[in-house]
Amino acid sequence: MKIYDEGAESLHEILRAASSDQGATLLVPDLQRPYVWSPSQVTLLVDSLLRGWPFGTLLLWSVHKEDLAGIPSRPFWRIADRTDEFDDAQVSKSNPPAQFRMVLDGQQRLQSLLLAFGGDSWGFRLLDQEWSMVLDAERPKGKNAKRHWSLGHLSLDVWAFRERVKEVGGVGNVDFRDVLSWVVQSPNDGRSTLSRPANYKHPIASALDAENKGRFVRLSRLWDLASTQPGLFEQHFRQKLKPLLSAHDVPKEIIEDVLVPLAELVVTLVSIKQSKVSYLQLSPFDAEVINQDVYNDAIVNIFTRLNTAGRALTRQEITFAWIKTGWDASKTSNRTAGRCFEDLNEALAAAGVSIDIDALVGLVSAMWSVLHRDGALLTATDLLRGEKVRPMAQDLVKNWDILVANAVEGAQLVQDRGFRFGEHYRSLNVLTLLLAWRLLGRWWLEAHPLSVADRDGFEKSLDVAFKDHCDRWILLSQWSGRWVKSTDKAFAEYTKDLATDWSKLAVLASPDDVIGALKTRMDVWIGALQAESSKYIDDLAVLTRNRVHDYYLPLWLWHRLDAQRWKASALPLRESKRGSPSLDVDHIVAVKLWETLPGAQAQAQADADDESALSADDLSTTMNALGNCCLLEKSFNIAKSAESLRAFLERVHEFKTGQLKVDDWTRELGVDAMLVDPSDKPAVDVRLVVEARTTAMKAELKEYLVGTRQRADV
Known part of the structure; x- marks a missing residue:
């Protein structure tokens, strides 16, 4: 179904519609990015027009006057102010004619020409x-x-x-x-x-x-x-x-x-x-032609797919436009929505969560949906309905301090547990749900005044519950593949769960009952992930040396499941006193060393009756197995050498100075003596030791998955 028409108008008519002293009828939707061109770019555009070069096409959107209130919009700027010292200087908006138009693509060019040609009151x-x-x-x-x-x-x-x-x-x-x-x-x-x-x-x-x-x-x-x-x-x-x-x-x-x-x-x-400017113009909504939800969905998708100066508008930007439109800065110490979100973003970055504003809007929006929309996340059809989205800003400003404190405290607790966004988990959904879950407790506390002692006790219990569950939630939600497919659907199910919990928590009077209900929710979530996570650990294997980084997170955890092991692996190792260690997955028996072991030739080149020979696939699987790897903070790479681990370590500063002993250190890391120095040992025998270590390591990881083993480092 075609929802647009093609047209053309003279440039001066278009500029007049955007700048008329009687009020503008051509507006900029606040869903658009701000005006970003520089004075030099404006001069360049004017020079292009004077040379007779084309102006380009526009994309406009025709809107009925009764629908205008449901779309965050503004007139063009009279002064492009980049000092932050002055109130916004805009064209006035016309008394509603029958129809307004929005500029979906072409805002930068039109605003630039208005600044150049608009009159005495226009400029930078x-x-x-x-x-x-x-x-x-x-x-x-x-x-x-x-x-x-x-x-x-x-x-x-x-x-x-x-x-x-x-x-x-x-x-x-x-x-x-x-x-x-x-x-x-x-x-x-x-x-x-x-x-x-x-x-x-x-x-x-x-x-x-x-x-x-x-x-x-x-x-x-x-x-x-x-x-x-x-x-x-x-x-x-x-x-x-x-x-x-x-x-x-x-x-x-x-x-x-x-x-x-x-x-x-x-x-x-x-x-x-007088030159004609071509445009495509989206038609206004017509109930006799198209369903409202279908129309809204189409408009939002046009916004989000439209490529403007190399970038597409996101749904989060549309959401943020609504937030900024309805924000009451008097309730947030005279800070605008933009300033409040920037401050929160900086605080999260300091707590190890560096994300962009889009991602932050998504995080905040999800929390709002849990508390105020029964867990129903905003959809494309909602984003052009003021009655659906406008309340978000009003709800957020009322309790902004609580939301910020919960987010920053929760992110800091996660960082204290050793997890970094982008390194230990990549889906922001993991953290968003964890923070939303914690927010239920904080929200309940604000609505139920307690004595100072009882309040402190509740907050401590909430933090203990958070620490007890956050590690396994972060790890299992990834290892189960929860965020690999049908992510939006899965995330929506989780927010619905939290909204259901909130409806029950809100009427509880006992702090212990609230903490108990929160624990139950997280236990249910984690329990549902155990089977897929266990299968992930069972299947965990790579065939090439450049893929062993896939073991990073399982090894990160495995090293922390035993106190002595963690003590041994936590100490940075350097080839020289001045080395700069980095945390890397490395081999125990070096790749080149494997190739020198008896029986390590490819089966095709060995005697068919030689049972001690390994096939090429066997050799690759074994040398890159989990049991032949460790995660160390070090300034050297074992994998690329052809030496035994013992020979290598004896040159490392910490062992050379007697600070560590090779046998003690390797034993604490669960490294068999044969792996420490496999020289002249049959490859098949070394392989059996690697397989046994792999099996033992995976068994410990699976014990952690079901909660029978805990981290020893915190």
């Missing part, structure tokens, strides 16, 4: 330091240099225009990047008023300075002069230009030189104004 306000970087100018120095700002308007440097026209022989050959400048034009608010040293370097010129008198004319004044009334020629524009240039104090001799080429430039602007 940037810190002087940023102006310097954008324009490659000398950076200002001084006590307040980093706080000074300037408000620039795109202007024609009449003097430079005069010279360039002479040099290149006509307007058509001018590179307008050489004659267009961002210039301070306002006498009152063009620059910050902080004191400056006498030698302060302004990054952009001011038309108000004596040395620039008669030099700069706002480009928007020439745009306004470029009337689209039929039948006007250069002679008409020359007559209009004379008083305009005189009013700008342009000297008479310069006026005489530039009048003809400038009139030619205005004619070019007329052509640009």
Whole structure:
């Protein structure tokens, strides 16, 4: 079903719809990314238009006036402010006509042309330091240099225009990047008023300075002069230009030189104004043509699949737009939603969870869904329904401090257990559900005032329960393959479970009952993962040396299941005193050493009756088996040598100095003497030892899965 039409309008009509003094009817959905172009990019776009190059197509969305309130949107900016010191300066929104339009693709270009052609009140306000970087100018120095700002308007440097026209022989050959400048034009608010040293370097010129008198004319004044009334020629524009240039104090001799080429430039602007801009326009919702849910889903998917400047909009960005629209900063110490989320993101990063804002929005949204939507996660059809999403911001600001404290404390507890996001677990769902589970306890505590002693006791019990369950949840949810397929469905089932629990917890009066219910939930979740996790451990094997890193997490755990083993493996080992150790999976019997063992030849090259010979597959499986690996913090690589472990270790600093003894250390790591030095031992015998060690290691890991063995390092 086609839900769009093709069309074209003149550029000046499109810009007028976005900037009319009577109010704009062409808006920017807050679901879009912010305006990010620099002044230099704006100049480049204007230069392209003046050269007759194409503007590109737009994607618009037509919206009924009654649907406007359900879509976070804003007018275009009058001033692109990058200083964070001023209130937003926007075009006013029109009193609702029958229909508005949203710009889904083309916001950057349209906003740029508005800043260039819009009028006296349009421009960029940037810190002087940023102006310097954008324009490659000398950076200002001084006590307040980093706080000074300037408000620039795109202007024609009449003097430079005069010279360039002479040099290149006509307007058509001018590179307008050489004659267009961002210039301070306002006498009152063009620059910050902080004191400056006498030698302060302004990054952009001011038309108000004596040395620039008669030099700069706002480009928007020439745009306004470029009337689209039929039948006007250069002679008409020359007559209009004379008083305009005189009013700008342009000297008479310069006026005489530039009048003809400038009139030619205005004619070019007329052509640009009248040029047709093609667009695709999404149709407004029509109940007689399409179902509301199907329509909403289509619009959201167009948003999320649309590639704008190399990036696609995400559902989390749409969600965040709603959050920012409804955020009441007075309830969060006057911090905006953006600032609050950035602060939370930084706190999580300090606790070992480095994620982007998109991921954080997803995490927060899931927690909100558990507590306020019966666990139902937001879908595409919800994201264009204000009544579905708008309450999120209102709910979050009421208890933002609780949510933040729970998230940061929970992430810190996970870090204290040794887990790092991206290293020990890669699915954020693992952490999100763990934090949401903990949040139920914190939420209950806020709703049930307890004495100081009882509150402290509850918080300690909650943390103990969290520590008792978080390790196995993190490990088993990965080893069971829970996040490999049907992830969205699985995650939704978990949030439903938590919402069901919350409906029961909310009416409980006993702290012990609450802790008991939370433990039961986690026990049920973990129990359901044990069978698949056990199978994962049973099947765990790699065939090539470059894949042994797959053992990282199982080895990370196995080393921690015995106190003496952990003590031995936790000590960093260095070939020299100054080595820089890193944590890596390594072989015990080196790959090249295996190849020297009797019977390690490929079966095809050995005597068919030689039972001591290993096939190539047997050899590869054995040398890369879990039982032939360990996880050590070290500055050397055993796998690439052809030496025995003993010979290698005796050169390692900790053993060479007597700090460790090879036999004691290897015994504590469960390494059989044959593996320590297998020289001249039959390969099949060494293989049996490796297999026995693999079996023993997997047995311990499976004991941990069912809860009969615990970590000894915490």
